[in-house]
Amino acid sequence: LKMKFLEWAPVMTISALKGQRVDRLLPLALRANEARNRRVPTSQLNTFLERVMASGRAPTSVTPVKGGQSRLHVQYMTQSSVRPPTFIVFTAGGRPGLHFSFERFLQNRIREEFxxxxxxxxxxxxxxxDRRK
Incomplete structure (x- = not known):
């Protein structure tokens, strides 16, 4: 069973009846809870963002936005809250509205890095x- 919107969620088969792999469940839940409460400093996020945008894997001059492409400039990013971790991406120029594929790209890179x-x-x-700060 594939669920695109839950690709980040681990799948574990257990049997409460036979007691198979039940002992592995709590460590996974604790690790997930720790991640859910993690806060990343803005300076680390922006260093990461610069590296990702310069890597060539992310669009730099033309960024996918809803309805096409635009010269959207990603300025910086900060984490606004935890449970769930919420990040604010500040953009300028072009049309607003990051494309879902670009959002997913950023989410996957954040998930890997942190x-x-x-x-x-x-x-x-x-x-x-405007692009002024």
């Missing part, structure tokens, strides 16, 4: 029309 195991991540875009 070990957000088995927890949903939220991305919120804050857009300003």
């Amino acid at each position: 070990d957000f195991f088995a927890t949903p991540l939220r991305l919120i875009e804050r857009h300003r029309k």
Whole structure:
């Protein structure tokens, strides 16, 4: 069974009747809870964001947005809350509205870099029309 919206969630088969792998469940739940409460400093997020945008795997000059492509500039990112971890991505120029594929790309990179195991991540875009800070 494949669920695109839950690709980050681990799947474990257990049997309470036979007691198979039940002892592995609590450590996974504790690790997921730790990730759900993790806070990443803004400085680390922005260093990460610069590295990701410069890697060539992320679009830099033309960014996918809803309804096509745009010269959207991703300025910086900060974490606004935990439970679930919520990140605000500040953008400028172009049309607002990060494309779902770009959002998923960022979520996957954040998940890998900061070990957000088995927890949903939220991305919120804050857009300003001009590129001035």
